[in-house]
Amino acid sequence: MRKVAIIGVGNSKFGNRNDVNLTELAFEAVKPALEDAGIVAKDVEFMALGSVGAGAWYAELLPAVVAAEYCGLTGIGLVRCEAACASGSAAFLSAYSVVASGQAEIAMALGVEKMREVDTSTAMEWIGRAGYYIWEFHNFGLTFPAYYALYASAHMAKYDTTEEDLALVAVKNHKYGAMNPLAHFQKKITVDEVLSSMVISYPLKLYDCCPMTDGSAAIILASEEKTKELGIDTPIWVAGIGYSSGTANLSRRKNYVGLETSVLASKRAFKAAHVTPDQVDVAEVHDCFTIAEIMAYEDVGFCKKGEGAKLIREGQTEIGGKIPVNIDGGLKAKGHPIGTTGCSMIYELTKQLREETIQKSRQAPLKNYIGLAHNVGGTGHYCYVTILRR
Amino acid sequence: MASMPSLKSREIKIVHNMPISKTLPFWEGLKQGKVLATKCKKCETLYFPPSADCPNCLSSDMEWIELSDEAEIETFTHVVIRPTSFQQYKPYTVAIGRLKEGVKVLAWLTGFKLSQIKVGMKVKLTAKITPEGNPTYAFTPFEEK
Numbered sequence: 001m002r003k004v005a006i007i008g009v010g011n012s013k014f015g016n017r018n019d020v021n022l023t024e025l026a027f028e029a030v031k032p033a034l035e036d037a038g039i040v041a042k043d044v045e046f047m048a049l050g051s052v053g054a055g056a057w058y059a060e061l062l063p064a065v066v067a068a069e070y071c072g073l074t075g076i077g078l079v080r081c082e083a084a085c086a087s088g089s090a091a092f093l094s095a096y097s098v099v100a101s102g103q104a105e106i107a108m109a110l111g112v113e114k115m116r117e118v119d120t121s122t123a124m125e126w127i128g129r130a131g132y133y134i135w136e137f138h139n140f141g142l143t144f145p146a147y148y149a150l151y152a153s154a155h156m157a158k159y160d161t162t163e164e165d166l167a168l169v170a171v172k173n174h175k176y177g178a179m180n181p182l183a184h185f186q187k188k189i190t191v192d193e194v195l196s197s198m199v200i201s202y203p204l205k206l207y208d209c210c211p212m213t214d215g216s217a218a219i220i221l222a223s224e225e226k227t228k229e230l231g232i233d234t235p236i237w238v239a240g241i242g243y244s245s246g247t248a249n250l251s252r253r254k255n256y257v258g259l260e261t262s263v264l265a266s267k268r269a270f271k272a273a274h275v276t277p278d279q280v281d282v283a284e285v286h287d288c289f290t291i292a293e294i295m296a297y298e299d300v301g302f303c304k305k306g307e308g309a310k311l312i313r314e315g316q317t318e319i320g321g322k323i324p325v326n327i328d329g330g331l332k333a334k335g336h337p338i339g340t341t342g343c344s345m346i347y348e349l350t351k352q353l354r355e356e357t358i359q360k361s362r363q364a365p366l367k368n369y370i371g372l373a374h375n376v377g378g379t380g381h382y383c384y385v386t387i388l389r390r
Numbered sequence: 391m392a393s394m395p396s397l398k399s400r401e402i403k404i405v406h407n408m409p410i411s412k413t414l415p416f417w418e419g420l421k422q423g424k425v426l427a428t429k430c431k432k433c434e435t436l437y438f439p440p441s442a443d444c445p446n447c448l449s450s451d452m453e454w455i456e457l458s459d460e461a462e463i464e465t466f467t468h469v470v471i472r473p474t475s476f477q478q479y480k481p482y483t484v485a486i487g488r489l490k491e492g493v494k495v496l497a498w499l500t501g502f503k504l505s506q507i508k509v510g511m512k513v514k515l516t517a518k519i520t521p522e523g524n525p526t527y528a529f530t531p532f533e534e535k
């Protein structure tokens with residue numbers, strides 16, 4: 001396998017983007033990524049697209065094809081990757097593998113999602129089916145918040161994690177979202193606002209949940225030779241990728257206090273990158289719901305099992321703490337365009353590791369120049385952990 | 391942003407016909423008040439939800455077993471905001487319970503106030519018919535009030 005570098009990144013404004021269609025939104029990420037890398041569309045040999053809602057929450061059925069045509073990429077190798085909310089990371093792995101194996105010199109991972117072309121209850125209908133349709137949705141009407149609420153109830157019962165602890169995650173991520181011009185939500189919130197927001201699926205409330213967001217992100221990857229030939233200033237190297245999966249039926253899981261797929265994917269990524277959790281300078285973890293961020297601290301290995309709430313209470317996951325997490329606002333405040341999120345995590349880490357975040361107050365201090373992205377698909381159905389190094 | 395100009399797509403109505411030939415005894419069993427699982431005759435692995443094939447030993451020689459009715463709640467949630475196809479119902483509670491056979495079941499949890507529900511409590515697994523006539527299964531209190 002060859003060394004592979006990230007040479008260009010782009011990220012659209014996240015939010016309710018009814019001003020653009022799917023392809024126009026894709027262009028908002030592809031254009032800055034190409035310009036960042038100093039290449040043109042013709043230089044890209046392969047593109048993997050992460051997108052989930054084709055034909056469901058947006059109308060186009062073949063998003064990779066229409067996005068490629070709109071962005072001038074027609075003719076290159078093309079695939080759409082589906083790993084639910086981790087589709088962006090699956091697309092990244094696909095593009096990485098094509099370059100690492102020597103099949104291409106330059107490849108692109110593109111995430112694009114348009115979630116607001118249907119009404120909210122229709123979106124909940126579709127996303128609720130993202131488990132085991134017949135045994136969980138068809139029979140019992142579980143929604144996406146409900147799946148994670150099952151984990152929240154168990155975590156609260158076993159480790160005395162409280163609704164206030166969950167609220168602290170939302171407060172932190174909104175604080176950073178307010179500092180990120182690309183974020184869907186750019187306002188601070190308080191613990192009281194979270195606790196008094198309406199119950200969506202007990203014990204999760206409105207402010208424990210990520211919003212339905214439109215957005216795109218593009219990552220351009222190149223071989224070491226090509227990176228040198230292009231004279232890239234600050235290549236960010238892919239140090240290691242780990243992946244795993246979990247049972248479709250939540251009833252077949254061992255427990256509901258963590259995601260085994262996160263544990264396995266993290267171990268594999270750390271092993272591949274020859275890195276330990278304490279060496280990571282900045283992390284993006286999958287906080288589709290507040291409980292998910294607390295479980296991620298534990299499952300990735302930033303603390304022991306059951307101590308996730310302590311980490312947030314002590315402010316250890318803020319800038320200046322032990323390990324800054326989701327300092328772009330996370331899925332919670334930056335937004336979670338499902339198939340885009342994995343690529344957007346890589347975008348943020350690349351900016352952090354290059355020390356070129358748009359607002360300097362949002363820059364994590366770097367000691368080892370190592371960043372980690374933890375991207376879960378579904379409710380621990382898929383997991384990808386990607387470790388980058390400058 | 392709702393005021394942004396847009397075109398309405400052509401309408402599509404989707405209903406899938408999902409085959410249940412291989413798990414028919416399960417759906418029939420619910421109507422008779424039984425919750426059935428499958429057990430592999432070769433390696434004795436028990437499956438709930440029922441499976442017609444055994445991924446453990448690749449055998450498809452399965453027998454139907456009636457599950458015991460006592461479960462311990464491992465977790466639960468109370469769903470307030472419902473998807474489109476569940477809008478006609480009141481908010482509902484769903485739980486995962488572990489049976490003594492070792493398998494777990496995800497089902498409705500009925501007959502309790504939300505404040506009464508605790509992880510670890512014992513409940514009864516019951517097959518029943520919904521008001522619309524569909525077979526289903528639920529966790530209920532052991533002693534009827």
Ligand SMILES: [Zn+2]
Pocket residue numbers: 430431432433434435444445446447448449
């Ligand atoms: Zn078997």
